[in-house]
Amino acid sequence: MGALNTQLGVNFPRGFRSAGVYCGIKKPGLLDLALIVSETEASVAGMFTTNRACAAPVQWSRQVAAGGKARAIVANSGNANCLTGEQGMRDAQRMAELVARRLGCAPTQVIVASTGVIGVPLPMNAVESGIGQAFERLSDGDDRATADAILTTDSASKRAALETATPAGAVRIGAIAKGAGMIAPNMATMLAFIATDAAIDPADLQACLRRVVDATFNSITVDGDTSTNDMVIALANGASGVALTGESLEAFEAGLYQVCEYLAKRIVKDGEGASRIFEVRVSGAADADAARRIARTIAESQLVKTAIHGGDPNWGRIIAAAGRAGAPITVERAQLFLQGTLVFENGRPTEYDERALVNAMQADEVHIVLTLSDGDGAAHFWSSDLTAEYVKINAHYRT
C-alpha cells in the first residue's frame, strides 16, 4: 500500500474533476459550494444518518445511492436544508436537476448534500449561480477549494489520498471530509466524499463502504449527537481500467480503511473545543454489540471526557461508565489499562504509580484499553475531551 497523501483529495483518482466556489450562502470570501464530477458513470455507495429528522438532501441522496450509479456530487455549506418542509425536498431535487442538465445525465444520478443552519430555506438563486461557477472551474489539479467548500466550524480542511496495489493492479482512492460538532442549527454534520478509479460493482462497493464506515466514521464521537445531515458517499468510476473482486477487493478495502481512519481521527481532533483525543478499545465483551455499547458509553461519558481533559487517570469513571452501558460485564474479571498501565483488576484498583501515570495522561492521545472475560466481542471508539471551550462555543451560537 502506498503512503497516505494528506494534501490531495477527490482529484487524485483518474477521471474525476472538482471545484469549490463562493456563491453567497456563507459570508463573503468563504467557499460554500462544492462539485465533484466523474467523467463517466460511476458505481455509487452511501451511508446516511440514522436520525429520523433527516434533511431533504439525505432523503434525496439515499434514493440515488439505491440506484447504484451516479455521475456527480453537489454539496453546499452554510445551510443544511433541514426541517425546511416540502420546499426543502423541492430544493434538493432542483440542485440535482441543475447539475444533471449540464452533464446530460438523469437527476437521479446526482448526489446532493447540505450542511449548516437548520430550518432556513436554501437561497436557490445563490445555489444556482454557484453550480454554474463550479462547472466553469472544474479541474483535476489541486482540490483544496473543493475540500474547503464543505467545511463549517472546522478549523482546517481534511483530505486524504492513496494508491493501493491490488492483485488486479494499482488503483487510486481520494477523499475529503468535514466534521466539527456533530449537529447544530448553525453549523452541523459529518460529511465525507470518496472517489476511486477502481471498477467495482455497486453492491460490492456498498458492502465494502459499510464495513469501513462502521469501524471509522461510525466509531467516532464528539458530543454524541447524530446529525440530521450526515452522509458518506463513495464513487467508483473504473477509470484505472482495474476491476476489483475477491482478493483485489479486499486489498482495496484495506486502502479505503486507511483513508477513512485518517479522516475520522482528523474530525475528532478538530472537534469543537477539543484539546486532546482518546481511543477506547474494548475486547473480551459478550459479543460485538456489547463491546460497541461499552466502548461508546465510555467514549461519550461526560465525566470520562472531563477527566481526560484534566489529564486525570480516573479509572473509576471508566469502570462506572462500562457498568451502565446496558451490556453484560463481569467487573471482577475486567482489566483496565490507561496509557499501557494496568490500573484495575480483580474488582479493585492496582497499586500503580499515580504520579507517572498522571504525566502520561498529558499526551495528545490517550489510550484506554478495557479487557473483559465475557466473550470475544471487540470494538473501538475515538472521542475528544470535554472542555470549557466546547461549552462556550455551543452556548452562544445564535443569541
Add this chain to the structure above:
Amino acid sequence: MGALNTQLGVNFPRGFRSAGVYCGIKKPGLLDLALIVSETEASVAGMFTTNRACAAPVQWSRQVAAGGKARAIVANSGNANCLTGEQGMRDAQRMAELVARRLGCAPTQVIVASTGVIGVPLPMNAVESGIGQAFERLSDGDDRATADAILTTDSASKRAALETATPAGAVRIGAIAKGAGMIAPNMATMLAFIATDAAIDPADLQACLRRVVDATFNSITVDGDTSTNDMVIALANGASGVALTGESLEAFEAGLYQVCEYLAKRIVKDGEGASRIFEVRVSGAADADAARRIARTIAESQLVKTAIHGGDPNWGRIIAAAGRAGAPITVERAQLFLQGTLVFENGRPTEYDERALVNAMQADEVHIVLTLSDGDGAAHFWSSDLTAEYVKINAHYRT
C-alpha cells in the same frame, strides 16, 4: 394533603429517630455518618442502581429490601465502598452487624449505603466509632445533621416532610436526599431515604415506591451517568396506627410523589455547575417507552444543555435530539413549544418573536414541550444546563 415542610426530614413521622455525626472519613468538621432507626420493625422497599459495577452496600441492601422488613439505615459519605473487591462486601456486612448488635435485630434487617470515593477500602475503625457515636445522639427532633451527613458535593441539605390525609386516617412522610454529580470517584451518587409511620405491606410499599421513583428520581439527569451507588429506600413502621390499602394507599402515593418530586428537582437544581434547570415533556409518542427515550435524549443532549445554558431557543437541536432517540417519530406532525411559545410545526419553524422568546429563555426554569402524533405515550424529564463550571469541577477532581 398538607403543605410540604422542607425543614424537616425522616424524623417527622412517628417512631423514627436519627443522627448525623463526624467520624473521620471526610475532613474534620464535615458530618460523614448517618443513622436512621425505627422503634419497631418496619416494612422496607428499595430501588437500586442498574449499574453492573454496583457497590458492595448496594448488593447488601438489595438483599435486605428483598426480605421486606428492616429496623435501620446506616449510611456514610466520603467513601463509596465501591470497586473495593471482597473486602468491600465484608465491610458492608460489618456495618450492618454493628448496628444490628445495638438494636438486637438480625444484620439482614439493616440497610447500608455509602457514597464518596471509589476504589478505596472503608476506614472501618472510623465507621465503627461513628456508629457508636450515632447511637448516643439518636434523636426524634431536628434532623438537619442526619441530612447533612449523607451529602458530598451538594451545596445544601435536602429534606421534605408532609402529613397526608387518607380515608384510613392521617399519616406522615419524611425524607432526606443527596445528589450532585451522578457519579464520580471522589463524590458520587443519588441517595434518598424515606420514612413513614403508615402501616403498609412490603409488596404494596415496593410497588408504590417503584411508580413514584420512576416518575421522580428516575426522571432526572445531571450528566447521564448512572452511579454505582444509587439507592432509594422507604421504611414504613406503622407507628401512626393507620394501615393503608386501596384508596388510602393511593392517597399515600400522591403524598409520597410530592415529597419525592420536590427532592428530585432539588437534586437537579443543585447539579454540579448548574445555573438553570429545564423540564422536557413529551406527549403523543408511539408508546410510553418511546416517550421516555425521546424525553431523556433531549434532556441529556450536550447541545441542548449548552443551548439552555446560553438562553438560546435552539429548537433545531431539540428536534434533532428527538430524531436520534431511537424511537419512531413523525417530524412533520410534531409541535414544539419553548416557554409556551410554538416554535416548530409542519416540519419547519414557525414565525415566532425571537427577541421575546430569548428573553423568556433567561428564566430559572425552562419548559420544553414536544407534542407528537404517533400514539399516546407520555413522559417527562428534568435536567440541568451544561456550564463551563461543570467542566472545571469534573476535570480536576483528583489531580
